Amino acid sequence: MCDQSAGGAKASRVSRRRFLHSAAWMSGAVATGVGSWVLQPRWSNAAAAPIRVGIATDLTGAIAYAGNANANTARMVVKDINDAGGILGRPIELFIADTASDESVAVANVRRLIQRDKVDLVLGGITSSMRNAIKDVIVTRGKTLYIYPEQYEGKECTSYLFCTGPTLSQQCDQFIPWLIKNGGKRFALPAANYVFPRAVNEHARKLIENNGGEVIVEEYYPVDQIEYSATVSRIMTNKVDVVLNTIIPPGAGPFFKQLYEAGFGRRGGRLACLYYDEASLNINEPQEIEGMANCLDYFRAVTSEDLASERIQAKYDREFPGRILFAAGTGATGMYRGLKLWELAVKEAGNLDREHVAAALDHAKIGEGPGGPAEMVPGKRHCKMNMYTAVAKDGKFEIVARSAGLVDPMAC
Amino acid sequence: MAAASSIGAGSLRGYQRRVIPILEIVLFAVFVAAPVVLQDYITVFVTRALILALLALSFDLVWGYSGIMSFGQALFFGAAGYGVALLARDLQITSAFIVLPAAFVIGLILSVAIGAFLLLGRHPPTTIFVALGTLAGSYVADRLARDWYYLGGQNGIPSIPPMTAGGYEFAEGPAYYYLTLTVLTLVYLVCRFVVRSQFGLALAGVREHEARIAFLGYEGQRMKLAMFSLAGAVAGLAGGLYAFHEGFVWPNMLGVVISTQIVLYALLGGVGTLIGPIIGVMVVEIASFALSDSVPKVWPIVLGLLLLFAIQFAPTGLIGLVASERERVGDFGRPPLRPRHTDAAPDDAAA
Numbered sequence: 001m002c003d004q005s006a007g008g009a010k011a012s013r014v015s016r017r018r019f020l021h022s023a024a025w026m027s028g029a030v031a032t033g034v035g036s037w038v039l040q041p042r043w044s045n046a047a048a049a050p051i052r053v054g055i056a057t058d059l060t061g062a063i064a065y066a067g068n069a070n071a072n073t074a075r076m077v078v079k080d081i082n083d084a085g086g087i088l089g090r091p092i093e094l095f096i097a098d099t100a101s102d103e104s105v106a107v108a109n110v111r112r113l114i115q116r117d118k119v120d121l122v123l124g125g126i127t128s129s130m131r132n133a134i135k136d137v138i139v140t141r142g143k144t145l146y147i148y149p150e151q152y153e154g155k156e157c158t159s160y161l162f163c164t165g166p167t168l169s170q171q172c173d174q175f176i177p178w179l180i181k182n183g184g185k186r187f188a189l190p191a192a193n194y195v196f197p198r199a200v201n202e203h204a205r206k207l208i209e210n211n212g213g214e215v216i217v218e219e220y221y222p223v224d225q226i227e228y229s230a231t232v233s234r235i236m237t238n239k240v241d242v243v244l245n246t247i248i249p250p251g252a253g254p255f256f257k258q259l260y261e262a263g264f265g266r267r268g269g270r271l272a273c274l275y276y277d278e279a280s281l282n283i284n285e286p287q288e289i290e291g292m293a294n295c296l297d298y299f300r301a302v303t304s305e306d307l308a309s310e311r312i313q314a315k316y317d318r319e320f321p322g323r324i325l326f327a328a329g330t331g332a333t334g335m336y337r338g339l340k341l342w343e344l345a346v347k348e349a350g351n352l353d354r355e356h357v358a359a360a361l362d363h364a365k366i367g368e369g370p371g372g373p374a375e376m377v378p379g380k381r382h383c384k385m386n387m388y389t390a391v392a393k394d395g396k397f398e399i400v401a402r403s404a405g406l407v408d409p410m411a412c
Numbered sequence: 413m414a415a416a417s418s419i420g421a422g423s424l425r426g427y428q429r430r431v432i433p434i435l436e437i438v439l440f441a442v443f444v445a446a447p448v449v450l451q452d453y454i455t456v457f458v459t460r461a462l463i464l465a466l467l468a469l470s471f472d473l474v475w476g477y478s479g480i481m482s483f484g485q486a487l488f489f490g491a492a493g494y495g496v497a498l499l500a501r502d503l504q505i506t507s508a509f510i511v512l513p514a515a516f517v518i519g520l521i522l523s524v525a526i527g528a529f530l531l532l533g534r535h536p537p538t539t540i541f542v543a544l545g546t547l548a549g550s551y552v553a554d555r556l557a558r559d560w561y562y563l564g565g566q567n568g569i570p571s572i573p574p575m576t577a578g579g580y581e582f583a584e585g586p587a588y589y590y591l592t593l594t595v596l597t598l599v600y601l602v603c604r605f606v607v608r609s610q611f612g613l614a615l616a617g618v619r620e621h622e623a624r625i626a627f628l629g630y631e632g633q634r635m636k637l638a639m640f641s642l643a644g645a646v647a648g649l650a651g652g653l654y655a656f657h658e659g660f661v662w663p664n665m666l667g668v669v670i671s672t673q674i675v676l677y678a679l680l681g682g683v684g685t686l687i688g689p690i691i692g693v694m695v696v697e698i699a700s701f702a703l704s705d706s707v708p709k710v711w712p713i714v715l716g717l718l719l720l721f722a723i724q725f726a727p728t729g730l731i732g733l734v735a736s737e738r739e740r741v742g743d744f745g746r747p748p749l750r751p752r753h754t755d756a757a758p759d760d761a762a763a
Contacts, residue, residue: 098704103568103662108457109704115453129662132570136659140571141584193559194566222555223566 050093054119056110061101066330072320073332077339103133110134114142120352123147149334153199157412162381165334169410175295176207183270184241188217197246228255245273253283260288277329286395295389296328298371299397308368333370340366382409431735447586459589461697466650468677468689473643476684479619484546485647488519490666492648493655497569508577519648527640554667568662575656613744682729
């Protein structure tokens with residue numbers, strides 16, 4: 001009895017000391033700013049040095065809504081992995097760096113991840129220009145593995161750079177025939193003038209023409225244009241059936257509104273937009289985008305048919321309630337997939353050597369993830385996954401079609 | 413040695429105390445020693461700041477010494493960056509002996525062209541006209557690069573290989589640091605010589621009262637153009653160094669943000685002193701480095717407030733806190749033979 005109580009007191013004293021130690025360390029880290037954003041898990045597990053994972057994403061700036069979704073997802077997955085005992089008996093320590101929607105800030109902060117924090121892996125980057133800016137710092141100069149999570153135009157074929165979001169081919173190859181069947185043959189391709197929309201339209205035009213459709217309007221506007229009445233009237237007078245839009249915010253909202261007010265939807269026109277997800281739905285009134293279609297690797301509606309997706313979505317909503325949503329267009333699903341695939345690859349490799357992990361990652365497969373299973377295509381550094389076509393109804397996306405099995409990224 | 417003799421000359425001319433040469437030497441010594449004590453990743457960070465210091469120096473030449481308000485230094489900086497990036501991408505030229513002169517020449521040609529357009533009109537242009545002209549140039553270049561696919565559009569040009577010299581590669585870290593420091597020091601010495609020459613004196617006259625100088629037979633606008641071109645070339649040199657250091661170029665490098673940032677750096681440090689803008693860059697960059705780590709979301713606001721206070725309450729910049737106005741104005745050409753100020757008397761008596 002006596003012994004027990006003494007033992008208990010001793011245990012509590014130790015844990016209090018450990019708690020104080022951790023708290024001091026943590027407040028020191030925050031106050032002096034030595035860690036970018038240091039989350040050290042499992043203080044009790046300090047014997048094994050943690051595996052260091054860097055997240056470089058846009059926490060501030062124009063696309064902070066996407067970057068924070070990525071960071072939250074990473075926190076959630078890493079916590080999961082640590083709660084299950086870590087990888088190779090070592091916990092994961094997360095280093096989150098802000099790329100600030102600004103490439104020059106990003107390069108400096110990613111360098112810090114590589115050179116100071118000496119991370120074993122970097123995940124992140126939302127826009128292609130950001131990926132371009134930081135990939136050299138990570139892969140070539142930094143000799144570190146890089147996973148890019150966002151849906152994008154494809155064609156990124158750098159060694160040690162793995163892409164876990166859908167490519168254009170995965171998004172469009174089934175979707176364009178669906179649009180022709182469920183919209184019509186006459187297409188308009190209004191686009192913001194930068195790389196991604198150009199790539200979308202080049203790819204879409206081929207698919208449209210191969211499937212018996214035709215492109216009536218293909219136009220490029222400055223990225224910040226917000227007035228589209230001339231475009232809308234061209235779409236209306238040319239009797240366009242499908243508008244495949246790649247105009248981005250801030251122009252997208254006004255464009256959809258003007259299109260709606262001109263009566264495009266009432267006339268039976270079909271609007272489609274490849275980056276729209278749950279996080280973008282609040283830009284417009286529900287009736288303005290009623291019937292908008294998109295094809296992505298995940299929608300919230302998938303939770304009703306896939307148990308793993310439901311579990312992941314519920315967990316995210318519980319841990320991060322608020323306005324930063326877990327959605328496919330932000331790259332959050334790719335972030336989940338990327339971390340899980342990498343976890344398996346490290347377990348298979350048995351160490352953190354870049355060559356070994358990359359070799360294992362090259363054929364990694366996960367059975368469960370947002371939207372279902374996913375697997376890397378060997379030699380291609382891109383990911384096969386399920387794709388879903390959804391249509392906006394009353395401000396929510398409803399699934400109307402799904403791929404028969406995993407879709408090949410057709411990259412590299 | 414040079415500093416010691418100039419201090420000697422100063423006391424001859426009746427300066428009570430000269431601060432700027434001491435600052436220059438201390439700063440130079442700190443820069444030389446820095447990579448030895450700093451961790452590599454901080455050295456890389458300071459290298460970037462040194463390159464920006466070169467850009468701030470170019471702004472000081474135009475505003476501090478010629479009275480040309482240029483909101484377009486990033487245009488020369490970015491254009492040279494793109495130029496050397498294309499040399500590296502399409503022609504595989506990475507030799508420092510080619511790319512650095514190329515960057516210098518790109519900056520020079522562009523600034524001569526734009527400067528001639530803005531400055532050599534029938535009537536001398538107003539400060540506002542030149543400020544808006546350079547701002548517009550910077551903005552146009554930014555938009556042009558975004559829509560030009562040969563230049564990579566919005567995505568810029570990634571994966572620029574390291575700069576080389578013969579078989580040697582300037583890796584980021586101490587090697588690139590000392591390369592940058594050497595360039596900065598050389599450029600600084602040249603600028604120091606130019607602004608303290610007779611040409612510099614005439615230019616200071618143009619800056620203070622152009623009409624009067626015109627009566628003395630100087631062609632003020634041409635002299636301004638000469639200085640604007642030199643500054644453009646220095647900005648180009650900085651752009652070349654920046655492109656190889658960061659390993660990529662992108663449209664923002666040409667744009668209004670960097671142009672204005674450099675103006676703020678220079679104003680904070682103190683224009684018209686050469687050393688001031690370098691101090692300004694270091695202070696702001698180091699502050700952002702520290703603050704962005706501990707308070708990432710508010711640091712831009714803190715930074716903005718700091719600059720606002722500096723400009724409101726210390727219009728001569730940080731350098732104005734330590735160096736007297738007399739010293740900031742300085743003197744030109746050959747040292748005068750006799751003391752010009754009566755307050756030199758105690759010194760003379762002591763001598």
